Amino acid sequence: MTKTSPSSQAVTAWARLMRVSRQLVEKAEDALKQAGLPPLAWYDVLHELAEAGEAGLRPFELTGRVLLAQYGVSRLLARLEADGLVEKLPVSDDGRGQIVRITPAGRDMRRRIWGVYGASIAGLMGEKLSAEELETLAGLLGRLRHPPARE
Amino acid sequence: MTKTSPSSQAVTAWARLMRVSRQLVEKAEDALKQAGLPPLAWYDVLHELAEAGEAGLRPFELTGRVLLAQYGVSRLLARLEADGLVEKLPVSDDGRGQIVRITPAGRDMRRRIWGVYGASIAGLMGEKLSAEELETLAGLLGRLRHPPARE
DNA sequence: TCCCTGTCGATGCAATTGCATCTATATGGA
DNA sequence: TCCATATAGATGCAATTGCATCGACAGGGA
Numbered sequence: 001m002t003k004t005s006p007s008s009q010a011v012t013a014w015a016r017l018m019r020v021s022r023q024l025v026e027k028a029e030d031a032l033k034q035a036g037l038p039p040l041a042w043y044d045v046l047h048e049l050a051e052a053g054e055a056g057l058r059p060f061e062l063t064g065r066v067l068l069a070q071y072g073v074s075r076l077l078a079r080l081e082a083d084g085l086v087e088k089l090p091v092s093d094d095g096r097g098q099i100v101r102i103t104p105a106g107r108d109m110r111r112r113i114w115g116v117y118g119a120s121i122a123g124l125m126g127e128k129l130s131a132e133e134l135e136t137l138a139g140l141l142g143r144l145r146h147p148p149a150r151e
Numbered sequence: 152m153t154k155t156s157p158s159s160q161a162v163t164a165w166a167r168l169m170r171v172s173r174q175l176v177e178k179a180e181d182a183l184k185q186a187g188l189p190p191l192a193w194y195d196v197l198h199e200l201a202e203a204g205e206a207g208l209r210p211f212e213l214t215g216r217v218l219l220a221q222y223g224v225s226r227l228l229a230r231l232e233a234d235g236l237v238e239k240l241p242v243s244d245d246g247r248g249q250i251v252r253i254t255p256a257g258r259d260m261r262r263r264i265w266g267v268y269g270a271s272i273a274g275l276m277g278e279k280l281s282a283e284e285l286e287t288l289a290g291l292l293g294r295l296r297h298p299p300a301r302e
Numbered sequence: 303t304c305c306c307t308g309t310c311g312a313t314g315c316a317a318t319t320g321c322a323t324c325t326a327t328a329t330g331g332a
Numbered sequence: 333t334c335c336a337t338a339t340a341g342a343t344g345c346a347a348t349t350g351c352a353t354c355g356a357c358a359g360g361g362a
Contacts (some may be wrong), residue, residue: 006264009285013274014175022218024165057257060340067173069320074342089218096327096340114172118162119155126161128295134160140288141167144279146174150157211310220350225312247310247357309358318349328339 028120035116037111041068042085043117045076046110049102056089056101085109087123179271186267189260192219193236194268196227197261200237207240207252214221236260 006014022070029039044066049057077100080086085106089099102110125134157165180190194215200208214224228251231237236257240250253261276285 004270004273006269007282007283007285009270009289010272010277013280013285013289013292014276016289017172018176020219020292020295021168024295025169026218049235058340067177068172070341071321071343072319074340077322078342080152093214094328094340096325098341110245115155118157121161121165122155122157124297125165125295126157128162129161129291131158131160133291133294134158134164137291138160138164138167139286140280140291141164141171143284144171144276146178146275209310221311222313222351223349225310226349229312245310245358249311303362305362306360307358308360310356311354312356313354314352316349316351318347320347321345322343323345324341324343326340326342329337330335331337332333332335 002053011097013064014026024124027124028117031116031120032113035079037113037116040117041072041076042080043110044068045073045080046085046102046106046113048109050107050137054101056099058091058097062100080106175275178275179268182271183264183265188264188267191268192217192223192227193231194261194264195219196224196231197236197253197257197264200251201261203253205252207250209242209248209253211232211248213251230255 016017025040032039040131045062045068046112048062048065059073059077060070062068062077063070066073068076077086077088081088084103086100089101090098129137176191183190185252196213196219199213210224210228211221213219213228217224219227228237228239231240233282234256235254237251237253240252242248280288295300
C-alpha cells in the first residue's frame with residue numbers, strides 16, 4: 001500500500017522541482033526563440049538521430065527516447081522532413097514502418113541549436129552549482145525516475 | 152560574460168532535470184485525470200487563493216505566483232468562476248481590477264484534488280528519497296531559481 | 303483640465319496539442 | 333489458408349495555448 005499523505009520535505013522538494021524546472025525550460029526556450037531557432041523538442045529529436053548515425057531510427061524508437069507522444073513524434077518528423085532536416089526511408093522487413101535518418105542540414109541545425117542551448121545550460125546550471133553539486137543533483141533526480149530504471 | 156559551453160556535469164544534471172520533471176508531472180496529471188479531477192494548474196490557483204483567505208487576490212498577483220501567463224490566469228479564472236469555485240469582486244480603489252476569492256465549493260475542490268495530488272507526491276517523491284535527501288534536493292533546486300531569489 | 307503613458311484584464315485568431323480513430327501491415331493460431 | 337488480434341504511423345477534430353492587441357481605467361506632468 002502506498003502512503004497517501006506526503007511529508008513536508010516531499011512537498012517542498014516537489015514544489016521546487018515543479019517551479020524550477022518550468023522556469024528553466026522557459027528560459028531556454030526563450031533563448032532559442034530569440035535566436036530565431038526552433039524549440040527544444042526539435043533538438044531532442046535531432047540529437048537522438050545524430051547519435052543513431054547512418055542507421056537511423058524507427059519513429060517508435062524515438063517515441064520512447066524523447067518525451068513526446070506517438071502523434072507528436074509523427075507530426076514533428078513531418079515538419080523536420082519538410083524542412084529537409086531528416087529523411088524517411090522505407091524499411092524492407094516491415095512494410096508498415098520507416099527509417100528516419102538525419103541529413104547534413106539536420107546536423108547543421110543541431111549544431112546551431114546547441115550553440116544557444118548549451119550556453120543556456122551553462123548559464124542556468126553550470127554557473128549556479130559546482131561540479132560536485134551537479135553530480136549530487138543528478139544522482140538524486142535519477143532516483144526519482146519512472147520507471148526506477150536501468151542506469 | 153557568460154560561459155558558452157556547459158560542463159558534462161551540467162549537461163547530465165540538466166538532462167535528468169528535464170526528463171524527470173516531465174515524467175513526474177505527467178504521472179501526477181494522469182492520476183488526477185483518472186480520478187476525474189481537474190489539472191494541476193487548477194490546484195495551484197485554488198491553493199494560492201485558499202492561502203490568501205477572505206482578502207482574496209488580484210489576478211495580477213496570481214500571475215506572479217503560479218507559473219502561468221497573464222492570459223492563462225485570465226482564462227483559468229473565468230472557468231473557475233463558471234464552475235462556482237471562485238468569485239470575482241469589484242475593487243473600490245482601482246476601477247480596472249477585481250478581487251478573486253475562493254468559495255466554499257472551491258475549498259472543497261481543493262481538498263479533493265489534494266487527496267489525489269498529495270498521494271502522488273508521496274508516492275513519487277516521499278517513497279524514493281529520505282527526508283534528508285529531499286532537503287538536499289530542495290536546497291540544490293533552490294539555488295537554480297530565476298531570479299536567484301529571496302529566501 | 304487635458305493628454306500621454308502605463309497597467310489591468312479580456313479576447314480574436316492562429317498554432318499547437320490531445321484524443322480518438324483510421325489505414326496498412328505483421329503475426330500467430332485454427 | 334484464413335481470420336483474429338496486435339503494432340506502426342498518420343490524421344480529423346476538438347480543446348488548449350500563445351501571441352498580439354484591445355478597451356478600460358490610473359497616474360502624472362504641462
